[in-house]
Amino acid sequence: MRERVQLKAPAKINLTLKVVGKRTDGYHELETVMQQIDLCDEITIITANEGIEVSSNNSEVPSDASNLAFKAALLIGEKLGLNNGFRIYIDKKIPIGAGLAGGSTNAAAVLLGINEMLGGLLDLGTLLDLGLQVGSDVPFCILGGTALARGRGEILEPLPSGLHLEVVLVKPPQQLETAEVYRDLKLYELHDQPNNRAFLEAWHKCDIIGLAAQMKNDLETVSITKCPEIVVIKERLVSLGALHTLMSGSGPSVIGIFSDREGAEKAWQTIKGEYQESFLSSSYSR
Numbered sequence: 001m002r003e004r005v006q007l008k009a010p011a012k013i014n015l016t017l018k019v020v021g022k023r024t025d026g027y028h029e030l031e032t033v034m035q036q037i038d039l040c041d042e043i044t045i046i047t048a049n050e051g052i053e054v055s056s057n058n059s060e061v062p063s064d065a066s067n068l069a070f071k072a073a074l075l076i077g078e079k080l081g082l083n084n085g086f087r088i089y090i091d092k093k094i095p096i097g098a099g100l101a102g103g104s105t106n107a108a109a110v111l112l113g114i115n116e117m118l119g120g121l122l123d124l125g126t127l128l129d130l131g132l133q134v135g136s137d138v139p140f141c142i143l144g145g146t147a148l149a150r151g152r153g154e155i156l157e158p159l160p161s162g163l164h165l166e167v168v169l170v171k172p173p174q175q176l177e178t179a180e181v182y183r184d185l186k187l188y189e190l191h192d193q194p195n196n197r198a199f200l201e202a203w204h205k206c207d208i209i210g211l212a213a214q215m216k217n218d219l220e221t222v223s224i225t226k227c228p229e230i231v232v233i234k235e236r237l238v239s240l241g242a243l244h245t246l247m248s249g250s251g252p253s254v255i256g257i258f259s260d261r262e263g264a265e266k267a268w269q270t271i272k273g274e275y276q277e278s279f280l281s282s283s284y285s286r
Contacts, residue, residue: 001047001118002047002116003046003047003117004045004047005044005045005113005114005116006042006043006045006113007045007109007112007113007116008040008041008042008043009043009094009105009106009108009109009141010038010039010040010144010284011036011037011039011040011041011101011102011105011281012034012035012036012100012101012105012140012141012248012249013034013037013100013167013169013248013249013253014032014035014099014246014248015034015211015246016031016196016199016215016217017030017032017216017217017218017219017249018030018032018193018194018216018218019187019190019219021187022187023152027136027152028152029150030149030150030151030152030153031148031149031194032149032153033146033148033149033159033196033199033200033203034137034140034149034153035145035146035283036141036144036145036284036285037167037169037281037284038281038282038283038284039093039100039169039281040093040094041090041092041093041102041105041106041109042090042091042093043088043090043091043110044091045086045087045110045113045117046086046087046089047084047085047086047117048084048085048086049084049085050083050084050085051085052070052073052085052088053085053086053087053088054067054070054088054090055087055088055089055090056091057090057092058090058092058096060096061090061092061096067103068103068104068106068107069088069090069106069107069109069110070088071107072106072107072108072110072134072138073088073110073114075130075133075134076110076111076114076115076130077114079122079126080118080122086110086114090106095171095253097175097176097177098171098175098249098251098252098253098277099176099178099247099248099249099250099251099252100169100248100249101140101141101249103135104134104136104137104138104140105137105141107131107134107135107138107141108131108138108141108142109141111127111130111131111134111142112127124142124143127142128142128143128154128156136152136154137153139153139154140153140156143156143158144284144285144286145159145161145285145286146158146159146161146162146283148196148200159200159203161285162203162206163206163208163211163283164282164283165257165282165283166259166261166263166282167255167258167280167281168237168242168256168258168264168267168268168271168280168281169248169253169255169256169278169279170233170237170253170255170256170275170277170278171252171253171254172227172229172230172233172252172254172275173276173277174227174229174252176226176227176250176251176252178249178250180226181222181223181226181250181251182250184222185218185219185221186222189221190218190221192216193218194214194216194217198214199215202214209243211257212243212244212257213244215257216246217247217249219247219249220246220247223250223251223252224247226252227251229252230247230251230254233254234246234247234256236271236274237254237256237267237271238256240256240266240267240270241263242257242258243256243258243259244256244257245257261282264282265280268280
């Protein structure tokens, strides 16, 4: 077994998010296009004699079993009957409570990292199953790239490489709880839902204008009422040249899509003076 491994844990953004309905298990049925971006946490895993210990450069990151990275290490250890433990350090760069799957991507990195330390004992299917036990976004964070996700997010259809997206991401100071956003979602209020078929047609054609026109997120109907700053940020990004804007996940992070890197960088140089958590980013691929 390797004694140490270090991995990047990329943030996730939703390019579309359609809520299809409510499931009998309490979750919502989704159809969403997810994309990894190069805003990454860095995860270091070191073997230990026993137990699991999580630490971070960010004091808001929990160190107990409520941390998804902790849960992932515990789960894979139980799956493989490991006698040793792990020390996990999270160099946190992804904003917390932002709709960017920060906790999920940390958990995915832990599953991938420990499996790598063990010489790849588990296949991808097993890792995806373990990931789903940790959280709905973890399987996508394991798979990476770009994918159409259905169900809770666990039914994944990888998409071929398309446009290299240039993104300005802005998170207002407020955090939103995913469970609370879904709880307050009223399905009968969803009228102008994403057309994922049209989005995928534009994706396959590498049509950035067509792509931007189809970017919608049903959860904005709830999150905007809880965090009106979302609307302010969206309007500001458009004024700075964004082709389109939408909220990622349950929010409150807002992404602006730009036609080129130069335009994105110019907008970011302006808006980073207005919002502390503003990031210039682009598509990520391993």
